[in-house]
Amino acid sequence: MKGPESETMPDSRATGGGANQPVDRREFLSRSLPAGWVLLAAFTGCGGEPSAPAGGSEASAREAGSAPDSGSQAPASEVETSAARDPLAGYDPSQHKYAMAIDVDRCIGCGRCVEACKTENDVPREPFYFRTWIERYVIQRNGNTVVTSPNGGISGFPPVEEAEILRTFFVPKLCNHCDHPPCVQVCPVGATFKTEDGVVLVDHDYCIGCRYCIQACPYGARFLHPVTRTAEKCTFCYHRLVKGLVPACVEMCPTQARIFGELNARSSPLARFQRMHKIQTLKSHLNTEPKVLYANLDGEVS
Amino acid sequence: MRQQVSRLTVLFVILIGALVAARIFLVPETFGELGHFRAAAIGDIADLQVKYAGRAACAECHTDVEETRLAGRHASVSCEACHGPAADHAEDPMARQPEKPVGRALCTLCHGYDPSRPTGFPQIDPAIHNPLQPCTACHQPHAPEPPVTPEGCSGCHGQIARTKAVSHHALLPCTTCHTVEEEHKLNPSASRPTKPAARSFCGRCHAPDATPPPDIIQQVPRVDLATHGGHYVCWQCHYPHFPELR
Amino acid sequence: MESHIQTLMEVLQQTKGYIYPNEVELHWGLLVVVYPYVTGLVAGAFILASLERVFNVREVQPTYRLSLLTALAFLLVAPLPLLAHLGHPERSFEIFLTPNLNSAMAMFGFVYAWYLAVVLLLEIWFDYRKDAVIWSRHETGFRRLVHRVFTLGANDLSEHAVRFDRSAGKFITVIGIPSAFLLHGYVGFIFGSVKANPWWSSVLIPVVFLFSAMVSGIALILILYMLTSLFRRMEIDMRCADKLGSFLFYALIIDFSLEMLDFIHRLYEAEESIGILSQMISSRLFISLVVLQILLGTVVPLVLLGIFSPAFHTRAFVHAPAELRRLIYFCAAILIEVGIFSTRWNVVIGGQIFSKSLRGLTVYKVELLGLEGLLTSVFLLILPFVILYVLVKFLPPWPEAEAAAPSEPNS
Incomplete structure (x- = not known):
């Protein structure tokens, strides 16, 4: 299969209107408004084609993108003009429910996701601030489990003593964007919250830096940004999602160990993943309902 | 009313009034619109700058490379995984040329032997695998193939071949x-x-x-x-x- | 910031086993240890004061007003460590504007405001109003102004009004006891409700916090009572000291039993966290938990008080002369204060020393300078005594200060 699963946003149909829209589309839309509906319908049809090659289907999906949406809510021209100011124009969160799947058996521990995350999100480079990181598990013959994550795995892993190994593997970690997020529950002022499309975010202009959310997160996914002095965590690259792109870690993963997409879609890379694998989540006994789904996860992973 | 009670009432009314006034003036405008948070924060976060343009953006101009890549074993590897973040380049191709990795360090990040990697993932021991040569001397990074086309058993049983290649039974x-009978190559399940x-x-x-x-x-x-x-x-x-x- | 990164680099070197990379930085430091310690003293001192008021324990009457003022002095300081540890103290007002009703911490503002304004200040106001009116009539200058403002102009000294003061005060104390329980039980709940943290997550934590609060509050008043008497060259009322010693013993017994119950329960259930927790106790927390909290802070004072205070009978097991008893009470109280501080340390720091991956331990390095450093904490622990000194100057809690006022003129 040539079309990488995680490459396209499956339901980017309703996303549209992002900042990286080519200008000519704007012109095209305004010029061809009268004939618009016929074209839009045609575009929608082709955008939904599941077997289209990856790159092409993203482009066409994006083209079809904002159309049905803008049509139903406001005249297209109005949305187009406001798109310049409002980063969320043309994006309808009610059409999405995001989740990430991770196939542990595909992770090679190259650390490209960690590197991409730090770059994309300006995460401090020091080895104690991570929005995503990779852990290496070495289960030894004597029953001990040795876990390491040198600098989050950003530059790979050092060699291990092979004689002791029973089995060994890598596990990428990140914020689980829980459906029952304990961090949101404990935030005293409402500075961290769950959006309609299921992403847990932090409001950096409102966070008081009490760090209760960091204590409440069972996964160690949060940290205090040393400069802004506010809580930080993975956003699923929300700024990319609204533009029809996938999170940077997903984009950069060379082995498709990370699959991103729509949780509620009948068919999407994520739905396919869920059909084809036994799924496990981290610390499910805490009833946080994580939206990062692991396949082939070992019981030693905590 | 008792003197004490009336004085205290005045004091408390002032305090509570101050709190109510503070709420009216200081709560951010969009707070509570979508839930117990500042709705405008979503826009602030959505407005952050994209650094990685994504492979689709690269393919818009570099159609030839994209074709090669999609046809090869690096079909799932994003351009920016090796060439670095290039949203600025995608925006304005003249602004900056994305870097071209040289040497062996980047390749061995994925392909250097590591027992924790999934078995069958193509790996080499950089110390003994043509140590002084850059990888690109033998491999075309956009569509890497083993220098010798797999033939014989590894043509079909690649995963086993690659697993065996790093094991004690490599030789x-x-x-x-x-x-194996000759028939197996023509009709695998028959023989x-x-x-x-x-x-x-x-x-x-x-x-x-x-x-x-x-x-x-x-x-x-x-x-x-x-x-x-x-x-x-x-x-x-x-x-x-x-x-x-x- | 540079030195902060430096410290974290050192911490990274000293971690044992595996911790999540974001756990290198320990987020609730010394200031958050000081916070529950100080609120505990407030709750404890207030509950002691209410003994006299509501339960008519006559013996502790000499400490009544002192307890109230101590509670106030510490309550005024209580939010400061929290404020200083925030990443953005200037945004702290948001907790009043948009409190998240699902958050245990969001209630802090309201519990605090309720306790400060409705309980403590009102009780002090009703208790001192009569005296303040009388004092202000005989004073000049600043003191007169302070006492005038204090009375809010309510200068009615009729028998009726004074009786109202007393009954209102009593009523407030009755609300005050559950409020004091709420104040500190609530602080315990902030920790006890964190399900992600097996060291904190326990229903017993709020109750343990409550009783350890009483222990620390009573011990503090005992110390203050003895010290103030010493400085004022007044005879210590041994009936009062004995009673305080007995109460200290009772509270300590309950506190210790609860802690042991929690401890044995964990050990017996032996959930998946037991391995890393016992590793933590035997290494990183050994001094603060086993030596300071349990041995010196609990067992030794229990033995001392059990033997020398009249806790079981009207007479003690060993009848020691008053001089020696005073010394023993004083030492026991000091040990208890150290022990309770260690308790807070072990809860707050202990809950963050081990990784939530349950695979490793980190270390906590106290920084000396900086807003979250050692000096700030020391300052915040001294500040309540300064405030108390000022309060005592303007609202003397001594019985003779009351008596010194001339008999009330009829109004």
Whole structure:
């Protein structure tokens, strides 16, 4: 299969209107408004084609993108003009429910996701601030489990003593964007919250830096940004999602160990993943309902 | 009303009034619109700058490379995984040229041997695999192929071949253990290769008195077949394509 | 910031086993240890004061007003460590504007405001109003102004009004006891409700916090009572000291039993966290938990008080002369204060020393300078005594200060 699963946003149909829209589309839309509906319908049809090659289907999906949406809510021209100011124009969160799947058996521990995350999100480079990181598990013959994550795995892993190994593997970690997020529950002022499309975010202009959310997160996914002095965590690259792109870690993963997409879609890379694998989540006994789904996860992973 | 009560009431009314006034003036405008948070924060976060343009953006101009890549073994590798974040370049191609990785460091990040990697993932030991050559001397990074096209068994059983290649059995040809009829290559399911079924087969190398093939230079572990492992066949405890590590 | 990164680098070197990379930085430091310690003293001192008021324990009457003022002095300081540890103290007002009703911490503002304004200040106001009116009539200058403002102009000294003061005060104390329980039980709940943290997550934590609060509050008043008497060259009322010693013993017994119950329960259930927790106790927390909290802070004072205070009978097991008893009470109280501080340390720091991966331990390095450093904490622990000194100057809690006022003129 040539079309990488995680490459396209499956339901980017309703996303549209992002900042990286080519200008000519704007012109095209305004010029061809009268004939618009016929074209839009045609575009929608082709955008939904599941077997289209990856790159092409993203482009066409994006083209079809904002159309049905803008049509139903406001005249297209109005949305187009406001798109310049409002980063969320043309994006309808009610059409999405995001989740990430991770196939542990595909992770090679190259650390490209960690590197991409730090770059994309300006995460401090020091080895104690991570929005995503990779852990290496070495289960030894004597029953001990040795876990390491040198600098989050950003530059790979050092060699291990092979004689002791029973089995060994890598596990990428990140914020689980829980459906029952304990961090949101404990935030005293409402500075961290769950959006309609299921992403847990932090409001950096409102966070008081009490760090209760960091204590409440069972996964160690949060940290205090040393400069802004506010809580930080993975956003699923929300700024990319609204533009029809996938999170940077997903984009950069060379082995498709990370699959991103729509949780509620009948068919999407994520739905396919869920059909084809036994799924496990981290610390499910805490009833946080994580939206990062692991396949082939070992019981030693905590 | 009692003097005490009235004075205190005035004081409390002032305090509560101050709190109410503060709420009216200081709560951010969009707070509570979508839930117990500042709705405008979503826009603030959505407005952050994208650094990685994504492979689709690269393909818009670099159609030839994209075609090559999609046809090869790096089809799932994003351009920016090797060339670095390039949203600025995608926006304005003249602004900056994305970097071209040189040497071996970047390639071995994925392809250097590591026992934690999934078995079958193509790996080399950088210390012995043409140490002084840059990878690109032999491999085309956009569509890497092994310098020798896989033929024989590895043409179909690539995963086993790659697993075996980093194991102690690396130097054994498949035919050491399997007998394959010519028919198997034409009609794989009609003629199945044989699999060793007896302990004595492994004993040909691993029994105390066995003489392994002369080109096997490393120390071969020996076991007494009479006492070792009871009634199990060897492969029930050992994986022959990837026997236990050192 | 540079030195902060430096410290974290050192911490990274000293971690044992595996911790999540974001756990290198320990987020609730010394200031958050000080916070529950100080609120505990408030709750404890207030509950002691209410003994006299509501339960008519006459013996502790000499400490009544002192307890109230101590509670106030510490309550005024209580939010400061929290404020200083925030990443953005200037945004702290948001907790009043948009409190998240699902958050245990969001209630802090309201519990605090309720306790400060409705309970403590009102009780002090009703208790001192009569005296303040009388004092202000005989004073000049600043003191007169302070006492005038204090009375809010309510200068009615009729028998009726004074009786109202007393009954209102009593009523407030009755609300005050559950409020004091709420104040500190609530602080315990902030920790006890964190399900992600097996060291904190326990229903017993709020109750343990409550009783350890009483222990620390009573011990503090005992110390203050003895010290103030010493400085004022007044005879210590041994009936009062004995009673305080007995109460200290009772509270300590309950506190210790609860802690042991929690401890044994964990050990017996032996959930998956037991391995890393016992590793933590035997290494990183050994001094603060086993030596300071349990041995010196609990067992030794229990033995001392059990033997020398009249806790079981009207007479003690060993009847020691008053001089020696005073010394023993004083030492026991000091040990208890150290022990309770260690308790807070072990809860707050202990809950963050081990990784939530349950695979490793980190270390906590106290920084000396900086807003979250050692000096700030020391300052915040001294500040309540300064405030108390000022309060005592303007609202003397001594019985003779009351008596010194001339008999009330009829109004």
